[in-house]
Amino acid sequence: FTFCKECKKDDALKSIPFIFYTATYTDSKDEDFALSLGADRYLIKPQDPDDLMAVVEKLLEEYSNKKIPARQVPAQDEEIILREYNSILIRKLEDKMKQTEDNEKVLKEYVAKLEESLAERKKAEQIIMTLSSAIEQNPVAVVITDINGKIEYVNPKFTELFGYSQEDVLGKKFDDIDFYPPGKTEEGEELTRKTFYSNFVRFETICKAKDGRLIPVQISSSQMKIKDQICGVIG
Numbered sequence: 001f002t003f004c005k006e007c008k009k010d011d012a013l014k015s016i017p018f019i020f021y022t023a024t025y026t027d028s029k030d031e032d033f034a035l036s037l038g039a040d041r042y043l044i045k046p047q048d049p050d051d052l053m054a055v056v057e058k059l060l061e062e063y064s065n066k067k068i069p070a071r072q073v074p075a076q077d078e079e080i081i082l083r084e085y086n087s088i089l090i091r092k093l094e095d096k097m098k099q100t101e102d103n104e105k106v107l108k109e110y111v112a113k114l115e116e117s118l119a120e121r122k123k124a125e126q127i128i129m130t131l132s133s134a135i136e137q138n139p140v141a142v143v144i145t146d147i148n149g150k151i152e153y154v155n156p157k158f159t160e161l162f163g164y165s166q167e168d169v170l171g172k173k174f175d176d177i178d179f180y181p182p183g184k185t186e187e188g189e190e191l192t193r194k195t196f197y198s199n200f201v202r203f204e205t206i207c208k209a210k211d212g213r214l215i216p217v218q219i220s221s222s223q224m225k226i227k228d229q230i231c232g233v234i235g
Helices: 003-011 026-035 050-065 078-136 156-162 185-194
Strands: 019-022 039-044 141-147 153-155 199-210 214-226 227-235
Touching: 019 026, 019 050, 026 039, 026 078, 039 050
Parallel strands: 019 039
Antiparallel strands: 141 153, 141 227, 199 214, 214 227
């Protein structure tokens, strides 16, 4: 604003077209003040570069062809100009304060949601730790497989009961580790497969430990789902 005012007071500069291009002073009162100081155009950022150049070229053409005379701005009282400029600054300050308050409100809401999310995550982690501990310390052998029947987890009771270490079984299917004795393999595999087609299966069969011992067992297995999609079986 000051630069425009000084240019329009100078005999050597006052006939040069003056364009405001701003992203800060966007109120209509800002434009009125700029025009009162002698500005020819008042543009708000952003503008397409081609559109911006078109405005500049048109204005220069109007001046060069004398279609419009150089703007003659009458002398203005400095106090009036200063008062107007101060009112603009105060308005911008109020806008910034309002924006800051809005940003602070958004930030507080974000922090509250973040804290809520962290609390929920901590609660979920605690539940997972509790469930993990329960499975690890379960007096019953527990096995988890993927949807292809490959073993993903066995608890300590499983290794104790059947003599297999985790390294022996992880990533393998039951038939890979000769888990069922002769005559029971097909029956055991068929009963295991049934779990993938029904939510819950319970059956009795004979399993074979790593050292060859035959162990009568009751197997209860159910599907594990994530968002209604079967991801594996726990038995």
